[in-house]
Amino acid sequence: MKDAAPQPVRLAEYTPFPFVVEHVELWFTLAGPDTRVRSKIRFAPNPAAAAPAREIFLHGKELKLISAQIDGAAVEPALTPKGLTCPVPEGAFTWEAEVQIDPTTNTSLDGLYVSGGMYCTQCEAEGFRKITYYPDRPDVMAPFRVHIDSDMPVKLSNGNPVGDGEWDDPWPKPAYLFALVAGDLRAFSSDFNTMSGRAVDLNIYVRPGDEPRAEYAMDALIRSMKWDEEVYGREYDLDVFNIVAVDDFNMGAMENKGLNIFNSKYVLASPETATDGDYDLIEGIIAHEYFHNWTGNRITCRDWFQLCLKEGLTVFRDQQFSSDMRGAAVKRITEVMQLRARQFREDQGPLAHPVRPEEYIEINNFYTATVYEKGAEVIHMLKHLVGDEGYKKALDLYFERHDGDAATIEDWLKVFEDATGRDLSQFARWYSQAGTPRLSVSESFKDGTLTLDFKQETKPTPGQPIKAPQVIPIAVGLIGPNGDEVVPTTVLEMNEAEQSFDFTGLSAKPVASILRGFSAPVVLDRPLDSATRAFLLAHDTDPFNRWEAGRVLGKEVLTAMITKGAPPSPDLLSGLHRLVADDSLEPAYRALMLGLPSEDDLAQTLFDSGHVPDPAAIHAARETLLEAMATEMEPTLASLYEQMETPAPYTPDAEAAGKRSLRSACLGLLSRRDGCARAKVLFEAADNMTEELSALAVLVRHGEGAEALQTFYDKWHHDRLVMDKWFMLQVVQAPAEKMAETAKALTEHADFDWKNPNRFRSVLGAMQANPAGFHRADGAAYQLYADWLIRLDPVNPQTTARMTTGFETWARYDADRQQMIRGELERIAALEGLSENTGEMVGRILG
Ligand code: B3K
Ligand code: ZN
Numbered sequence: 001m002k003d004a005a006p007q008p009v010r011l012a013e014y015t016p017f018p019f020v021v022e023h024v025e026l027w028f029t030l031a032g033p034d035t036r037v038r039s040k041i042r043f044a045p046n047p048a049a050a051a052p053a054r055e056i057f058l059h060g061k062e063l064k065l066i067s068a069q070i071d072g073a074a075v076e077p078a079l080t081p082k083g084l085t086c087p088v089p090e091g092a093f094t095w096e097a098e099v100q101i102d103p104t105t106n107t108s109l110d111g112l113y114v115s116g117g118m119y120c121t122q123c124e125a126e127g128f129r130k131i132t133y134y135p136d137r138p139d140v141m142a143p144f145r146v147h148i149d150s151d152m153p154v155k156l157s158n159g160n161p162v163g164d165g166e167w168d169d170p171w172p173k174p175a176y177l178f179a180l181v182a183g184d185l186r187a188f189s190s191d192f193n194t195m196s197g198r199a200v201d202l203n204i205y206v207r208p209g210d211e212p213r214a215e216y217a218m219d220a221l222i223r224s225m226k227w228d229e230e231v232y233g234r235e236y237d238l239d240v241f242n243i244v245a246v247d248d249f250n251m252g253a254m255e256n257k258g259l260n261i262f263n264s265k266y267v268l269a270s271p272e273t274a275t276d277g278d279y280d281l282i283e284g285i286i287a288h289e290y291f292h293n294w295t296g297n298r299i300t301c302r303d304w305f306q307l308c309l310k311e312g313l314t315v316f317r318d319q320q321f322s323s324d325m326r327g328a329a330v331k332r333i334t335e336v337m338q339l340r341a342r343q344f345r346e347d348q349g350p351l352a353h354p355v356r357p358e359e360y361i362e363i364n365n366f367y368t369a370t371v372y373e374k375g376a377e378v379i380h381m382l383k384h385l386v387g388d389e390g391y392k393k394a395l396d397l398y399f400e401r402h403d404g405d406a407a408t409i410e411d412w413l414k415v416f417e418d419a420t421g422r423d424l425s426q427f428a429r430w431y432s433q434a435g436t437p438r439l440s441v442s443e444s445f446k447d448g449t450l451t452l453d454f455k456q457e458t459k460p461t462p463g464q465p466i467k468a469p470q471v472i473p474i475a476v477g478l479i480g481p482n483g484d485e486v487v488p489t490t491v492l493e494m495n496e497a498e499q500s501f502d503f504t505g506l507s508a509k510p511v512a513s514i515l516r517g518f519s520a521p522v523v524l525d526r527p528l529d530s531a532t533r534a535f536l537l538a539h540d541t542d543p544f545n546r547w548e549a550g551r552v553l554g555k556e557v558l559t560a561m562i563t564k565g566a567p568p569s570p571d572l573l574s575g576l577h578r579l580v581a582d583d584s585l586e587p588a589y590r591a592l593m594l595g596l597p598s599e600d601d602l603a604q605t606l607f608d609s610g611h612v613p614d615p616a617a618i619h620a621a622r623e624t625l626l627e628a629m630a631t632e633m634e635p636t637l638a639s640l641y642e643q644m645e646t647p648a649p650y651t652p653d654a655e656a657a658g659k660r661s662l663r664s665a666c667l668g669l670l671s672r673r674d675g676c677a678r679a680k681v682l683f684e685a686a687d688n689m690t691e692e693l694s695a696l697a698v699l700v701r702h703g704e705g706a707e708a709l710q711t712f713y714d715k716w717h718h719d720r721l722v723m724d725k726w727f728m729l730q731v732v733q734a735p736a737e738k739m740a741e742t743a744k745a746l747t748e749h750a751d752f753d754w755k756n757p758n759r760f761r762s763v764l765g766a767m768q769a770n771p772a773g774f775h776r777a778d779g780a781a782y783q784l785y786a787d788w789l790i791r792l793d794p795v796n797p798q799t800t801a802r803m804t805t806g807f808e809t810w811a812r813y814d815a816d817r818q819q820m821i822r823g824e825l826e827r828i829a830a831l832e833g834l835s836e837n838t839g840e841m842v843g844r845i846l847g
Contacts, residue, residue: 018053118183179256188214255292312375329543588658739773797835
């Protein structure tokens with residue numbers, strides 16, 4: 001067992017740091033295991049502190065202190081594993097220190113580490129303390145100057161270059177935004193002229209030979225810079241903007257000031273190696289990190305409890321950007337699918353927490369779907385409530401009032417109140433109350449009046465037994481019996497536990513389209529007969545709700561198949577068939593229509609309606625429905641498959657990608673009828689990874705993939721990113737009863753580099769995407785998964801802790817499965833030397 005239980009950090013206990021940092025200067029000597037960091041930091045008393053302090057605490061972790069001085073005189077601070085304490089003089093003083101660190105053995109990918117022969121850093125949230133002694137908290141902001149001594153040809157840090165390996169960042173920043181890179185790298189370069197005429201050099205640094213694969217990311221960067229000027233009036237503020245691609249990275253990317261560091265998966269793309277999905281993600285993540293320059297860097301967070309201040313807002317901004325680039329309807333649907341798959345799942349289980357949590361043991365465990373995606377949904381609602389004009393005024397005021405600040409959610413809501421005159425005190429509950437509200441509605445029609453009676457209810461979540469009503473914007477439109485819209489979208493504002501709204505003066509009973517565009521992150525509970533759902537599927541003028549009608553119908557049909565042995569419903573089959581055949585709808589939208597609710601989503605739905613989900617039965621029902629769809633629609637699918645062929649050469653734009661996504665959906669269904677004939681042809685002929693991979697997936701799914709997998713391996717084994725796909729596909733497409741064995745065999749493959757997070761996730765993480773295999777009745781997959789978490793924890797606690805969420809849904813399942821999962825979690829919890837990261841997660845999941 002672990003030592004003394006770690007103490008949580010609490011929002012309520014925030015106090016300002018007693019000093020301000022006026023300037024930081026750092027000298028790095030990058031020399032492998034004997035890497036040295038010298039620092040010179042100018043401190044002054046913080047006027048905002050309660051009382052002047054006569055000693056200073058600096059964070060420091062895994063550092064070897066070589067020397068320390070204050071105002072030039074040697075000092076001997078008291079050292080602990082978390083930092084040092086040292087007496088200080090009255091007034092301002094200069095701290096100087098030298099530490100020794102070893103980046104070559106740093107496998108946590110946090111702090112300064114070596115990846116593929118290059119030095120790089122990751123400091124958010126608390127990695128800077130592994131580089132030198134410093135007040136490593138976001139409310140301490142300072143300008144930095146950095147000197148890098150290394151024989152590496154490229155030496156980068158934040159800010160503007162002022163010499164070889166010398167950088168000056170004039171914008172005060174917290175330490176979590178510090179970055180350093182040194183390596184044998186090549187740049188793909190371009191430039192940008194800002195709206196006020198500043199010339200900015202843009203570089204994407206990659207390994208030699210990868211330069212052409214950075215072209216798309218560069219294009220996305222330039223479009224992001226332009227968009228932020230046009231839509232938010234935000235201009236870039238340095239002479240250079242650098243991006244570096246790194247192979248070993250715990251997450252997607254990091255917004256370090258002027259020097260974004262990216263997982264190479266989200267930078268490098270070529271038609272032959274990247275899929276349409278990869279291009280889409282690259283565009284979105286490049287934008288996200290760039291947008292952080294204002295929402296995160298220029299205005300940062302006072303403390304880590306305010307994480308959603310920068311993350312929720314930046315996700316919201318990248319969603320707006322992607323919607324402008326790729327089409328609003330399709331983007332909104334994919335956002336909501338992702339929200340439900342990740343955030344609703346989190347909110348409905350033992351890890352539920354508010355968008356602004358109130359305590360944590362390890363902050364890295366709170367970079368969650370709730371903070372990011374629900375954080376963005378809260379802003380989406382706010383915009384509904386104050387309108388586009390109000391939103392614009394509030395954002396302008398936010399940038400004007402808080403530029404240079406480390407701000408809070410209270411500051412954020414205050415600008416909306418001041419700009420619009422609205423009282424947001426009840427709305428603020430969205431930040432403090434965890435859980436997904438369930439919004440039920442019943443409807444009645446009498447004398448030309450439609451009445452909608454709403455009721456909201458949020459189940460208790462850990463630490464929050466009682467929930468107060470929230471403000472819920474409910475976008476509603478009404479459709480007349482002939483399919484025409486009779487009342488266009490209006491936003492109803494619900495703020496009580498139960499509330500009714502009337503629509504008067506109607507000549508006939510309309511069909512209401514409720515929660516249009518998914519105007520609030522709630523579960524809508526609306527009993528409706530399948531004929532009315534089919535009517536909405538055919539006629540709803542709101543593209544999101546039209547898709548949603550099909551989705552809900554699909555869920556109801558699947559539920560009836562699973563719980564009552566009902567056959568696939570003809571209403572659903574014919575409704576989907578009509579839509580898919582409708583040429584007036586864009587192909588990407590039709591492709592989404594063909595997607596059924598996921599197995600995980602169905603498991604939660606069954607659980608919510610009082611059933612114990614059986615993962616094998618869910619899988620089987622989905623298969624039966626897919627077979628029925630293929631049979632019903634075969635001729636239509638076959639002709640669409642021909643029509644949706646995109647001309648060579650490949651282009652990654654949304655229109656072409658949309659056609660390919662519909663084509664791939666058709667291929668998936670047709671392969672159930674044509675013995676994989678089309679997939680075999682496509683696999684041979686494809687000139688791009690999107691189609692090569694979709695054909696391979698079909699072949700493997702139908703047990704026809706052995707040869708193709710070998711061909712693919714021989715063609716791509718030199719390419720890490722493509723090989724990740726090869727690993728992942730085999731796990732995802734494996735038959736449930738063999739998934740654990742497949743994954744295990746892959747972990748024994750010579751190319752399974754388990755210390756690389758991308759590769760680890762592409763085998764172990766992929767098990768989650770095969771729920772029937774993961775939840776196999778004998779627990780073999782649970783055990784394999786836990787074995788690997790146990791192995792990874794001492795090497796990379798952050799990635800291990802994140803992956804424990806694979807077990808967060810244990811309470812949905814039957815007693816045997818519950819017992820097996822709990823057994824695995826307890827086995828992990830009992831480990832000697834378990835990291836605080838994983839310990840906290842496992843403890844919360846067990847409850
Ligand atoms: N801010 C980083 C995430 C840091 C995660 C630290 N464990 C990337 C992003 O959200 O843009
Ligand atoms: Zn972010």
